[in-house]
Amino acid sequence: MLNPISIPAVENAEPALDLMQVPFLGSLFRWRYARPLLQAPLLVLSVVMILHGLFGPTLAPKNLATTLSWLHFRGLLVLVLLCAGNFFCLACPFMLVRQAARRFFKPRLAWPTWLRNKWMSVALFVLILFAYELFDLWSSPWWTAWLIVGYFASVLVVDGFFKHASFCKFVCPIGQFNFVASMLSPFEVKVREQSVCATCETKDCIRGRREPGSDLVVIRGCELALFQPRKIGNMDCTFCLDCVHACPHDNVGILSRVPGSELLTNPLRSGIGYFSRRKDLAALIIVFTFGALLNAFGMVSPVYAVENWLGRALHVSHEAPVLGLIFVFFLMVEPLLLLVIATWLSRAWGGVRQAPLPLAVRYTYALVPLGFGIWFAHYGFHFLTGIYTIIPVTQSAVASLGRPWLGEPLWSLTGVPAKMVQVVEVGFLLLGFAGSLIVTHALAEEDSPDRTMRVFLPWAAVCTLLWLGSMWLIFQPMEMRATMMSG
Amino acid sequence: MGSPGFSVKQEITPQPARVGRSTLTFTITDAAGEPVDGAHLAVEADMSHAGMKPDFADVTETQPGRYEAEVALPMAGDWVILLHGKLGTGAAVEKQFDVRGVRPE
Numbered sequence: 064m065l066n067p068i069s070i071p072a073v074e075n076a077e078p079a080l081d082l083m084q085v086p087f088l089g090s091l092f093r094w095r096y097a098r099p100l101l102q103a104p105l106l107v108l109s110v111v112m113i114l115h116g117l118f119g120p121t122l123a124p125k126n127l128a129t130t131l132s133w134l135h136f137r138g139l140l141v142l143v144l145l146c147a148g149n150f151f152c153l154a155c156p157f158m159l160v161r162q163a164a165r166r167f168f169k170p171r172l173a174w175p176t177w178l179r180n181k182w183m184s185v186a187l188f189v190l191i192l193f194a195y196e197l198f199d200l201w202s203s204p205w206w207t208a209w210l211i212v213g214y215f216a217s218v219l220v221v222d223g224f225f226k227h228a229s230f231c232k233f234v235c236p237i238g239q240f241n242f243v244a245s246m247l248s249p250f251e252v253k254v255r256e257q258s259v260c261a262t263c264e265t266k267d268c269i270r271g272r273r274e275p276g277s278d279l280v281v282i283r284g285c286e287l288a289l290f291q292p293r294k295i296g297n298m299d300c301t302f303c304l305d306c307v308h309a310c311p312h313d314n315v316g317i318l319s320r321v322p323g324s325e326l327l328t329n330p331l332r333s334g335i336g337y338f339s340r341r342k343d344l345a346a347l348i349i350v351f352t353f354g355a356l357l358n359a360f361g362m363v364s365p366v367y368a369v370e371n372w373l374g375r376a377l378h379v380s381h382e383a384p385v386l387g388l389i390f391v392f393f394l395m396v397e398p399l400l401l402l403v404i405a406t407w408l409s410r411a412w413g414g415v416r417q418a419p420l421p422l423a424v425r426y427t428y429a430l431v432p433l434g435f436g437i438w439f440a441h442y443g444f445h446f447l448t449g450i451y452t453i454i455p456v457t458q459s460a461v462a463s464l465g466r467p468w469l470g471e472p473l474w475s476l477t478g479v480p481a482k483m484v485q486v487v488e489v490g491f492l493l494l495g496f497a498g499s500l501i502v503t504h505a506l507a508e509e510d511s512p513d514r515t516m517r518v519f520l521p522w523a524a525v526c527t528l529l530w531l532g533s534m535w536l537i538f539q540p541m542e543m544r545a546t547m548m549s550g
Numbered sequence: 551m552g553s554p555g556f557s558v559k560q561e562i563t564p565q566p567a568r569v570g571r572s573t574l575t576f577t578i579t580d581a582a583g584e585p586v587d588g589a590h591l592a593v594e595a596d597m598s599h600a601g602m603k604p605d606f607a608d609v610t611e612t613q614p615g616r617y618e619a620e621v622a623l624p625m626a627g628d629w630v631i632l633l634h635g636k637l638g639t640g641a642a643v644e645k646q647f648d649v650r651g652v653r654p655e
Contacts, residue, residue: 475603
C-alpha cells in the first residue's frame with residue numbers, strides 16, 4: 064500500500080462529455096479485451112498489406128500496401144486525431160504482436176536513462192521522411208511492405224529487451240506524430256474527480272492492479288509513466304486504457320476538452336515534466352511542423368527545379384546528398400533562423416526576461432496547430448481525392464486469387480474532385496494558422512502583459528511565413544515523381 | 551523492348567510529355583525486323599502513386615506494324631503505360647513502359 068500523496072485539488076472546470084458514458088462505446092472501452100479486439104482487424108490488415116506488397120502487383124495504384132498506407136491510413140489517422148483522439152495507438156497492431164511475444168519473452172532491462180527523451184524518435188522521424196523521398200516509398204509496394212515488416216521487427220526487438228512501453232514512448236515515430244497531433248484532439252484520457260484520487264491509497268492507475276495478497280500484476284498500470292491525477296494533456300498517451308481498467312474507483316474517463324488547451328499552460332506534467340524545459344519535445348515539434356512543409360514540398364513541381372539546380376551546382380548526380388541538403392535547410396537552417404530572430408525580437412523589443420533557449424522552446428509549442436493543419440491538408444488531399452480507389456484495388460486483389468467474388472475492378476472509382484478538396488485544404492490551413500496565433504498570443508500575454516503585441520508579433524510573423532509557404536504549396540501543380548534529378 | 555519473337559518500341563507525343571491528351575505509338579517488329587500487323591491491343595495508363603484513376607484506351611493499327619492510342623494524363627509526374635493483347639499469331643503481348651516526368655500544363 065502506498066502512502067497518500069499530494070494531488071492538486073483541481074476538479075474539471077466544466078462538465079465534460081465522457082466517452083466512457085456513451086452507450087456501447089463506454090461498455091466497449093470498459094471491457095478488458097477492448098484493445099485486442101480493436102487491434103486484431105488492423106493486424107490482419109497489416110499482414111494482407113505485407114503479403115500484397117511483397118507478392119502483389121508492382122504498380123502502387125494497384126497494390127493494397129501502397130493504397131492503404133499512403134492514402135487511407137494517413138488520411139484516417141489525421142481525421143481521427145482531429146475529431147476524437149489518439150485512437151490509432153489504442154488499436155496499434157504492433158502492440159498486439161508485442162503482447163503475444165511477451166507471453167514467451169519477459170523483458171528484463173530498463174530503458175537506458177540517457178535515452179529517456181525524444182531525441183531518438185526525432186531522428187527516426189526525420190529518417191522516415193528522408194527515406195520516403197529517397198526511396199519513393201509511395202510508389203513502391205515492395206518497400207512499403209518492408210517498412211511495415213521493419214516496424215513489427217523493431218517493436219519486437221525493443222520491447223523484447225526493454226520493460227514497459229519503451230518503444231511507444233521513446234522510439235516510435237508514428238507514435239510521436241500522434242502524441243503531438245493529439246494535443247489538438249477534443250478528447251483526453253483523464254480522471255473525473257481529483258478528490259477521489261486524493262484519497263486513493265493503491266494508485267493502481269500507475270502501479271497496476273495486483274492480486275490480493277500478492278505482487279502479481281493482473282491489470283497493468285500506465286506503461287508510459289503517466290500518473291493519472293497529475294497527467295495533463297495527451298502528450299505520451301497512447302489511449303491504451305490500462306489506467307481505465309486498473310482504476311479501482313472507475314474514476315478515469317475519456318473526457319472532452321478544448322482542443323489545444325494543453326498548449327496554453329506550462330504546469331508540471333506527470334511523465335513529461337515542464338514543456339518549457341523539454342528541448343527534445345521542442346525539436347520534435349520543429350520536425351513535425353517544418354517536416355509537414357517539407358513533405359508537402361516533395362510533391363510539387365518546384366522541388367524538381369530546386370533539386371536539379373542543386374545537383375548542377377554541386378556537380379552531383381545522386382539524389383541522396385541533394386535531398387540531404389534540402390532536409391538540412393528545411394529542418395535545421397530555416398527553423399533555427401526563424402526562431403532565433405523571433406526570440407531575439409521578443410527579448411529586445413518585447414522585453415521578455417527569459418533566457419533565449421527556454422523562450423524559444425516555449426513558443427515552439429505554438430507551432431503545433433499550424434503544423435497539424437499542414438499535415439491535415441496534405442494527407443486529407445490524398446485521402447479524399449483517392450478515397451474510393453480502395454474498392455477496385457481490393458476487387459483486383461481478390462480477383463487475383465482466382466475468385467472474383469467482389470466483381471470486376473471498378474477502376475473508374477477515385478474520389479472527391481481535387482478542386483473541391485483544395486477548398487478543404489485552405490480551410491484547415493487557415494484553422495491551423497488561427498490556432499497557432501491564438502496560442503502565441505496567449506503565451507505573449509502571460510509573458511508580457513504590458514507589451515503583449517511586441518512579443519506576439521515576431522512569433523506571429525513566423526507563423527505567417529509558414530502559413531504563406533503552405534498556401535503557396537497547395538496551389539502548385541502536384542507532381543509525384545520517382546525520378547527527381549532527371550530533368 | 552524485346553520479347554521472344556518480337557519487339558515493341560514505344561513513343562509518346564507531345565515530347566516531352568505534358569499533362570493532357572497524349573498519343574502513344576507502338577511499333578512492333580518480328581525477329582527479322584519486319585512489321586507485325588494484325589495485333590489486337592489495349593493500353594492502360596497508371597500514375598506511379600496510389601489514388602489516381604487509370605486511363606484505358608483501345609489501340610488502332612494505323613499502318614502495318616504501327617499502332618496508336620490516345621490516353622489522358624491528368625497529372626504531372628511519373629506514369630506507367632501497360633500494353634496488353636495478342637498478336638495476329640495468337641502470341642500474348644504484355645509490356646510495361648515508363649513515362650517519367652510528365653510536365654504540368
